[in-house]
Amino acid sequence: MHLSGDDMLRGLAEATTTIAEELTDVPLAVHGELPATIDGVYFRNGPGRFERGGQRYQHPFDGDGHVTRLDLAGGQVRYTNRFVRTAEYLAEERAGRMLYRSFGTNLPGGLFANLFRLNFKNAANTSVRWHAGRLLALWEGGAPYRLDPATLATLSKEDFDGALRRPRARPSRRPAPLLPFTAHPYLDAESGELLSFGLVSGAPNRLMLYRIGADGVMDPPRQHALNRFSFVHDFAVTGRWLCFLLPHADFDLRKSVLGLSTAVGSLCIATDRPMQVLLLPRTPGDDRPVLLQGPPGFVFHVAGAYDDDAGRLVLDVIRYGAYPQFDALEDLFRNPPDGAMPRLERLAVDPARRRCERLSLGPELEQLAFELPVTRPGVCGEPRPILYGIGAPPGRRAPYLTSIHRVDTATGRLVSRDFDADLVGEPMLVPGADGDEGWLLSLVHRVGQGRTDLVVLRAADLSVQATAALPHRVPVGFHGCWVGREALPDSSGD
Numbered sequence: 001m002h003l004s005g006d007d008m009l010r011g012l013a014e015a016t017t018t019i020a021e022e023l024t025d026v027p028l029a030v031h032g033e034l035p036a037t038i039d040g041v042y043f044r045n046g047p048g049r050f051e052r053g054g055q056r057y058q059h060p061f062d063g064d065g066h067v068t069r070l071d072l073a074g075g076q077v078r079y080t081n082r083f084v085r086t087a088e089y090l091a092e093e094r095a096g097r098m099l100y101r102s103f104g105t106n107l108p109g110g111l112f113a114n115l116f117r118l119n120f121k122n123a124a125n126t127s128v129r130w131h132a133g134r135l136l137a138l139w140e141g142g143a144p145y146r147l148d149p150a151t152l153a154t155l156s157k158e159d160f161d162g163a164l165r166r167p168r169a170r171p172s173r174r175p176a177p178l179l180p181f182t183a184h185p186y187l188d189a190e191s192g193e194l195l196s197f198g199l200v201s202g203a204p205n206r207l208m209l210y211r212i213g214a215d216g217v218m219d220p221p222r223q224h225a226l227n228r229f230s231f232v233h234d235f236a237v238t239g240r241w242l243c244f245l246l247p248h249a250d251f252d253l254r255k256s257v258l259g260l261s262t263a264v265g266s267l268c269i270a271t272d273r274p275m276q277v278l279l280l281p282r283t284p285g286d287d288r289p290v291l292l293q294g295p296p297g298f299v300f301h302v303a304g305a306y307d308d309d310a311g312r313l314v315l316d317v318i319r320y321g322a323y324p325q326f327d328a329l330e331d332l333f334r335n336p337p338d339g340a341m342p343r344l345e346r347l348a349v350d351p352a353r354r355r356c357e358r359l360s361l362g363p364e365l366e367q368l369a370f371e372l373p374v375t376r377p378g379v380c381g382e383p384r385p386i387l388y389g390i391g392a393p394p395g396r397r398a399p400y401l402t403s404i405h406r407v408d409t410a411t412g413r414l415v416s417r418d419f420d421a422d423l424v425g426e427p428m429l430v431p432g433a434d435g436d437e438g439w440l441l442s443l444v445h446r447v448g449q450g451r452t453d454l455v456v457l458r459a460a461d462l463s464v465q466a467t468a469a470l471p472h473r474v475p476v477g478f479h480g481c482w483v484g485r486e487a488l489p490d491s492s493g494d
């Protein structure tokens with residue numbers, strides 16, 4: 001379907017309208033046949049409030065975190081939604097106005113309202129993950145918030161029994177005594193451990209590395225000093241390595257501290273310069289970190305990684321040739337720059353020869369717009385050739401993503417389903433049993449209808465099995481998780 005820049009901007013404006021209601025355990029009417037074997041809960045997070053005190057956030061990533069809970073059992077669906085009640089959200093609710101700067105929004109009032117204001121809002125809006133009996137709302141610039149998995153009530157900021165505290169923090173003087181924690185932790189399905197990181201700016205900039213055991217206990221964090229400033233959203237984990245793709249970035253601290261620009265406006269990512277590929281041994285030992293030159297561009301998401309028999313790390317990433325300027329939507333959608341579309345690429349990183357090379361996935365997959373990749377959970381470091389994600393039909397130049405894709409990287413085969421002007425959400429895999437691929441769940445924003453549907457597709461061929469209309473419009477969101485019934489506490493559901 002051809003969409004003009006104006007069509008896309010209208011769709012995005014509708015899909016980023018604040019949601020006002022919070023509902024609890026509402027049964028949804030299901031159309032089609034929802035397989036009765038789907039038994040569990042789909043949690044998803046995303047920005048839900050896009051303005052405060054009459055001031056709209058200037059960047060779509062700044063909206064307050066809003067979590068949806070879809071409980072699927074016996075062919076029925078029940079729906080709950082809640083905002084994440086962070087300390088900043090509660091303070092702004094009480095004040096009825098913006099009190100904190102955000103990633104892409106300064107406080108109203110110009111320079112003096114923002115001068116030396118470094119206590120940014122934890123938006124808690126990027127992902128929601130389940131691990132060791134905890135449901136965590138995640139935002140990479142701050143600490144996780146723990147939610148009740150049955151009610152979505154916000155329970156507390158999660159510091160992992162103090163392990164996430166900054167060393168030598170003096171709470172009376174520091175605005176953020178907890179270390180940041182990525183929205184993309186990696187769950188090793190075999191060991192049950194959760195591996196994660198946080199990027200701490202300073203001199204030097206540091207990657208904090210976290211390991212949380214299957215019992216929920218966090219080890220003391222490791223840290224790795226970076227040789228320059230960078231910005232990283234996701235990482236890869238194999239049996240041997242933690243791998244980070246670090247774009248060439250600069251941050252104008254003076255402009256940000258003085259309030260002359262927003263944090264994102266102070267960030268400059270040179271996508272024409274090579275990224276650094278940083279390999280850190282997964283467990284501290286004899287292996288030394290490896291730093292080598294990768295391709296130019298920028299990567300938000302890693303789709304998968306494994307160690308091959310030649311000792312290389314093979315990495316599927318979603319690469320942008322140009323950093324998408326979501327704070328300048330009109331330009332991005334009316335006059336998209338070359339490189340604005342996310343593309344799937346396979347890289348082979350050879351630590352012995354200190355080389356990174358691109359491997360072909362075939363012309364069809366390399367031309368594909370592809371984002372928010374999802375794979376079947378499995379043994380860490382094993383190749384998982386089937387990827388699911390969202391994207392766009394061929395020929396679209398702006399990142400208005402209306403398609404769900406299934407990609408087989410072993411054969412180069414693509415299956416795709418487009419939803420015309422409707423914006424699709426991350427496809428969450430509900431794995432099937434006995435070799436069955438299972439189903440994908442996606443929240444699809446019905447543009448022009450003021451409605452969001454849960455759409456259930458058969459993962460193998462993307463045929464639509466069932467839809468369930470949510471009681472209200474839910475803005476487009478980011479990431480979530482599927483939790484099978486057996487993993488949930490007894491009080492959850494029903």
Ligand SMILES: [Fe+2]
Pocket residue numbers: 183184233234300301478479
């Ligand atoms: Fe992400």
